[in-house]
Amino acid sequence: MNTILKINQLTKKFGLLTAVNNISFTIEKGNIYGILGPNGSGKSTTLGMVLNVVNKTSGDFQWFNGEQSIHQALKKVGAIIEHPNFYPYMTAKQNLNLVCKIKNVTNAKIEEKLELVGLLDRKDSNFSSFSLGMKQRLAIASALLNDPEILILDEPTNGLDPQGIHQIREIIRKIAATGTTILLASHLLDEVEKVCSHVIIIRKGVMLYSGKVDEMNASHGYVEMQAQKNALLIEVLKNHEWFENITIDKETGLTKAILTQPIEAEKLNQMLFEKGIILSHLVKRKESLEQQFLELTQQNA
Amino acid sequence: MLRLLHIEFHKLRYSKSTKILTIIYFLIPLSISLIASIDFNFIGINVRVADQGIFNFPYIWHFNTFLISFLKLFLAIVIVSMMSNEYTNRTLKQNLIDGLSKKEFILSKFYMILALSLASTVFVFILSLILGLFFSDFTEASIIFSDLEFILAYFIKLVGFFSFCMFLGVLVKRSAFALGFLFVWYIIEKIIYLILLFKIMGTEAGADKVMQFFPLEATANLIKQPFSRLNFIQTAASQLQTDFVIDYALHWYSIAIVIVWTAIFVWGSQALLKKRDL
Incomplete structure (x- = not known):
C-alpha cells in the first residue's frame, strides 16, 4: 500500500507543557482514520505540525515518502483546521479561485465542488454573509479543489447545529465513497465510529492506541x-x-x-x-x- | 514570481478599502496638479501656482517626488492591513495549509510592494513629465531628462518604507496597532535626534550623521525638501543675507542604507513568520 504520511516520534512543547509527546503513526492510502481525544489532547497541534503551521520540537514526519518538500506535498493535501478561514470580503467563488492559484491547479472544478457541498447557488455571496455551517462546507469544497490524496478534517462539525452536523457527515460519507483517504480529528466518538476504519487515540499528548477500530478491544462483546x-x-x-x-x-x-x-x-x-x-x-x-x-x-x- | 504576484493581487483587488485607498492615492496628486494649473483670480491679480517655477525641468522631478511621497501613508495603510489581515482572518494559516511556503508568502507580499512602488513611480514620472511639458520654461530634452535620480530615489524610498510597514504588520499582527507603532517609531526617531543634538553630539551635522542610519530618517534622506531651491525663496534668502547650504544630491550611501534596511525588514518578516506557531 502507498504510505501517505509517516509520523515518527513527533513532539511539541509549549514552554513547560508537552502538548504532543512522541507520537508515531502511519497513514496508508484508502483508509479512513480518526484521531480521537478529548479537547486539548494535542490533536490539532499534531495536525498543525504536519501541515507546516506549528513548528515541531523534535521528531519528524514525511509526506508521500519524503519525495517532495513540505509545501509541495501540501498542494496534494486538502485540509481544514478548526475554523474555516477565508477572506471575508470575497465571494465563495473568488475565495476558491484564490485557493486554486495557491495550489497551482486550474479552477475548472470550482462549480463541481460547490455543487458537492450544496453551495452552488450561493457562489457569488460574500463569505462574511455565510452561516457557520456554510463556511464549513465551503472549507470542505476548498480542500477538495485539487482532488487531494488525503483530506484532513479537524473537528468539522464543531459548533454546528444538528442539521449542519448531518450535512457535513453526509458530505464526508460521499467523499469517503470515492476512495479518498480521510483523516478526521474529533472528540465526538460516534462521529469517528460511524465513518472511520482506523483510529488513533490521544490523551494529554500521549498516543494510547493506533490501529483498526474493531481490533481496538480484544473482547468478544x-x-x-x-x-x-x-x-x-x-x-x-x-x-x-x-x-x-x-x-x-x-x-x-x-x-x-x-x-x-x-x-x-x-x-x-x-x-x-x-x-x-x-x-x-x-x-x-x-x-x-x-x-x-x-x-x-x-x-x- | 508571477504566480505569487497573481495571488497577492487577487487578495487585494476585491477589498473595498484597498481599492478606495489606492484610488485616493492616485487621485490626490492628479487633482492638485489640476488645481495648480488653473488661473486663480486673486484680488484682481492673476495667480497661477504653475507659474511660480515649481514645474520647471529639472526642478519638477525633485519637487513632485518630494511632495507626492507624503501620500505614501495611504499605501502604507494598504500594506499594513494586507499583512495583519492575514493574521486577523487567519487566512495566513490556511494559505500555508493550502501549500504556500512561508518564504513564498513573504515574497508575494514583497513583490506586491515592489509592484505598488513601481506603479507609483511610473505615475509620478508621467505626471511630472506632462506638467513639465505644459508649464516648464525649458523643454530641451537634455534638461528634461536631467536630475532623474530623484525618480530612482523615490522608488527606493517607497520600497524601503513599505518594507518597514510590512515588517510592522507581521510583528504586531493588528493593523491599527501597527500603524500606531509606525507613528510612535517616528516620534522615537525624533526624540533620539534631539538627544543626539543636545546631549551627545552637540552639532546638527553630527546628529544627522548618526540619524541617517535610522530607517525612517534614512528613507526621508533620499529626497530632501526642495523648497529652498525655489527661485523666490533663494532671492528672499539672499536679501536676508542668509545662506542655505543644503545638500540636495542623492548619495550612493543613502541608497545603500535604505536597501540594507529593506533587506533586514524582508528577512526579519520571514524569520518572525518561521519562528511563530500559528
Missing part, C-alpha cells in the same frame, strides 16, 4: 438478558465458562455478562433453554467506541 427466573439465570451464568463479570444494570434491570469467547446468540439461547431458563430479552453487543475509549483513557489515567 457482551450480552444483555432478562428472564422471569432471574436468580437462576445469574446462577447459571456465574458457573459457566462462557461468561464473566456478571452485573445487573440498575437503570434497565437487565443482566449483563461479558463474553469470554465468541458465542452465537442462538447457541447461548439454546444452552439457557436447556437449563430451564426462558429469556424474554437477549441482545448481543460489541462495546461501543465510547465505552472502549473511556476504558482506554481510564486505564491510562
Whole structure:
C-alpha cells in the first residue's frame, strides 16, 4: 500500500507543557482514520505540525515518502483546521479561485465542488454573509479543489447545529465513497465510529492506541438478558465458562455478562433453554467506541 | 514570481478599502496638479501656482517626488492591513495549509510592494513629465531628462518604507496597532535626534550623521525638501543675507542604507513568520 504520511516520534512543547509527546503513526492510502481525544489532547497541534503551521520540537514526519518538500506535498493535501478561514470580503467563488492559484491547479472544478457541498447557488455571496455551517462546507469544497490524496478534517462539525452536523457527515460519507483517504480529528466518538476504519487515540499528548477500530478491544462483546427466573439465570451464568463479570444494570434491570469467547446468540439461547431458563430479552453487543475509549483513557489515567 | 504576484493581487483587488485607498492615492496628486494649473483670480491679480517655477525641468522631478511621497501613508495603510489581515482572518494559516511556503508568502507580499512602488513611480514620472511639458520654461530634452535620480530615489524610498510597514504588520499582527507603532517609531526617531543634538553630539551635522542610519530618517534622506531651491525663496534668502547650504544630491550611501534596511525588514518578516506557531 502507498504510505501517505509517516509520523515518527513527533513532539511539541509549549514552554513547560508537552502538548504532543512522541507520537508515531502511519497513514496508508484508502483508509479512513480518526484521531480521537478529548479537547486539548494535542490533536490539532499534531495536525498543525504536519501541515507546516506549528513548528515541531523534535521528531519528524514525511509526506508521500519524503519525495517532495513540505509545501509541495501540501498542494496534494486538502485540509481544514478548526475554523474555516477565508477572506471575508470575497465571494465563495473568488475565495476558491484564490485557493486554486495557491495550489497551482486550474479552477475548472470550482462549480463541481460547490455543487458537492450544496453551495452552488450561493457562489457569488460574500463569505462574511455565510452561516457557520456554510463556511464549513465551503472549507470542505476548498480542500477538495485539487482532488487531494488525503483530506484532513479537524473537528468539522464543531459548533454546528444538528442539521449542519448531518450535512457535513453526509458530505464526508460521499467523499469517503470515492476512495479518498480521510483523516478526521474529533472528540465526538460516534462521529469517528460511524465513518472511520482506523483510529488513533490521544490523551494529554500521549498516543494510547493506533490501529483498526474493531481490533481496538480484544473482547468478544457482551450480552444483555432478562428472564422471569432471574436468580437462576445469574446462577447459571456465574458457573459457566462462557461468561464473566456478571452485573445487573440498575437503570434497565437487565443482566449483563461479558463474553469470554465468541458465542452465537442462538447457541447461548439454546444452552439457557436447556437449563430451564426462558429469556424474554437477549441482545448481543460489541462495546461501543465510547465505552472502549473511556476504558482506554481510564486505564491510562 | 508571477504566480505569487497573481495571488497577492487577487487578495487585494476585491477589498473595498484597498481599492478606495489606492484610488485616493492616485487621485490626490492628479487633482492638485489640476488645481495648480488653473488661473486663480486673486484680488484682481492673476495667480497661477504653475507659474511660480515649481514645474520647471529639472526642478519638477525633485519637487513632485518630494511632495507626492507624503501620500505614501495611504499605501502604507494598504500594506499594513494586507499583512495583519492575514493574521486577523487567519487566512495566513490556511494559505500555508493550502501549500504556500512561508518564504513564498513573504515574497508575494514583497513583490506586491515592489509592484505598488513601481506603479507609483511610473505615475509620478508621467505626471511630472506632462506638467513639465505644459508649464516648464525649458523643454530641451537634455534638461528634461536631467536630475532623474530623484525618480530612482523615490522608488527606493517607497520600497524601503513599505518594507518597514510590512515588517510592522507581521510583528504586531493588528493593523491599527501597527500603524500606531509606525507613528510612535517616528516620534522615537525624533526624540533620539534631539538627544543626539543636545546631549551627545552637540552639532546638527553630527546628529544627522548618526540619524541617517535610522530607517525612517534614512528613507526621508533620499529626497530632501526642495523648497529652498525655489527661485523666490533663494532671492528672499539672499536679501536676508542668509545662506542655505543644503545638500540636495542623492548619495550612493543613502541608497545603500535604505536597501540594507529593506533587506533586514524582508528577512526579519520571514524569520518572525518561521519562528511563530500559528
